[in-house]
Amino acid sequence: MSEWLIVLLKSTAMFFLALILIRIMGKRQPDMGPFNFVTYSVIAVLTVLISVNVIRNLVFGLITLGVWVALPIALDFLAVKSKWVHDLINGKAIILVKDGKVMEENLIQVRYTGEELLRELRSRNAFNLADVEFAVMETTGDVNVLLKSEKQPATPYDLGKQVAPRPESQTVILDGNVLDEPLANLGLNREWLNDQLERLGVSPANVFIGQVDGTGELYADLFDDSQQVPQPKVKELLYANLEKAVADLMSFALETNDLQVKEMYAKNAGKLKRVMEKLKPYLLR
Amino acid sequence: MTVGAKVKQTLSSLKSVKSTVDIYAAQSQPAESSAAFREAAEMVNGVISDLEKRVQKLEFEEPQYKGL
Numbered sequence: 001m002s003e004w005l006i007v008l009l010k011s012t013a014m015f016f017l018a019l020i021l022i023r024i025m026g027k028r029q030p031d032m033g034p035f036n037f038v039t040y041s042v043i044a045v046l047t048v049l050i051s052v053n054v055i056r057n058l059v060f061g062l063i064t065l066g067v068w069v070a071l072p073i074a075l076d077f078l079a080v081k082s083k084w085v086h087d088l089i090n091g092k093a094i095i096l097v098k099d100g101k102v103m104e105e106n107l108i109q110v111r112y113t114g115e116e117l118l119r120e121l122r123s124r125n126a127f128n129l130a131d132v133e134f135a136v137m138e139t140t141g142d143v144n145v146l147l148k149s150e151k152q153p154a155t156p157y158d159l160g161k162q163v164a165p166r167p168e169s170q171t172v173i174l175d176g177n178v179l180d181e182p183l184a185n186l187g188l189n190r191e192w193l194n195d196q197l198e199r200l201g202v203s204p205a206n207v208f209i210g211q212v213d214g215t216g217e218l219y220a221d222l223f224d225d226s227q228q229v230p231q232p233k234v235k236e237l238l239y240a241n242l243e244k245a246v247a248d249l250m251s252f253a254l255e256t257n258d259l260q261v262k263e264m265y266a267k268n269a270g271k272l273k274r275v276m277e278k279l280k281p282y283l284l285r
Numbered sequence: 286m287t288v289g290a291k292v293k294q295t296l297s298s299l300k301s302v303k304s305t306v307d308i309y310a311a312q313s314q315p316a317e318s319s320a321a322f323r324e325a326a327e328m329v330n331g332v333i334s335d336l337e338k339r340v341q342k343l344e345f346e347e348p349q350y351k352g353l
Contacts, residue, residue: 164318164321165315165317165318167314167315186312186314187312188312214313214314214315214318215309215312215313215314215318216308216309216312216313216314234305238302238305238306241298241301241302242302244298245295245298245299245302245332248291248294248295249295249332252288252291252292252295255288256288261339264335264339267335268331268332268335268336271328271331271332272328272329272332274328275325275328275329278321278324278325279306279321279322279325282309282313282318282321282322
């Protein structure tokens with residue numbers, strides 16, 4: 001067999017072999033530790049060397065490749081079972097900043113200069129060292145930063161605001177096709193969807209993406225971008241109606257002379273106000 | 286507009302509020318929000334029944350404005 005044919009066959013075989021091996025080795029993404037990088041490099045180089053027939057003995061090549069694939073898998077399994085093995089393979093996370101103070105000994109351990117530390121902090125949007133409460137270098141070499149509590153973005157919890165839980169939206173129409181499974185997940189059906197689309201005045205075939213949020217509100221994006229879709233304002237309207245009812249009841253209470261009736265109106269106005277308070281996080285966002 | 290008519294107007298708008306809240310109670314996804322809407326609907330219902338009683342009384346007092 002001529003040499004070029006051998007190279008062609010080997011290359012094709014190694015291409016698929018490498019594909020399968022990498023799949024077997026798992027889903028580790030590029031943020032792998034340094035040793036994983038070495039493993040992948042060795043596999044890549046071995047694959048190339050076998051392909052271009054530098055390693056003439058196929059068996060030797062495959063044995064080496066097998067060892068470099070099997071050992072990492074075995075070690076990964078051991079690491080799951082034992083913390084000691086895990087630390088041995090992956091190393092430990094190293095704390096760079098603690099209680100707002102830079103740990104110089106640890107910096108030397110990971111061979112970071114102050115300049116590099118600042119660069120990493122900046123890349124995490126901490127431009128001011130004074131804002132950093134805690135920073136740690138993960139085993140993958142990434143630096144993660146915890147800002148001081150007063151510098152962290154405010155959450156509704158910080159503001160003492162009550163917010164409604166908002167579950168993820170379900171996509172019910174894609175490319176004009178109605179998807180039945182997400183609809184069923186929400187406890188809705190096609191009739192409901194057709195009804196909603198009719199209210200918006202669009203046909204299902206004209207919808208590129210249709211999503212239903214946690215409160216059952218439909219958002220539709222159309223193929224025809226010149227057509228304006230009325231966005232649902234039902235919640236805002238509902239809240240405004242409640243507000244109007246409260247005002248009405250108050251004015252009734254003022255107008256009547258009958259004390260008992262006055263009290264009844266005032267009591268009910270208070271009740272509606274509590275309802276408004278309760279529904280506010282759900283209706284207004 | 287008489288007082289009776291005004292109260293009736295408020296009553297009907299509250300009824301529409303209640304039915305909308307009912308719809309949300311039925312189609313909201315997490316049980317938590319669904320329960321909040323249901324509770325709100327119940328409270329609005331209490332207000333509605335109080336107002337209905339008042340309308341009956343007003344109609345009894347001024348039968349000439351009775352209707353609907």
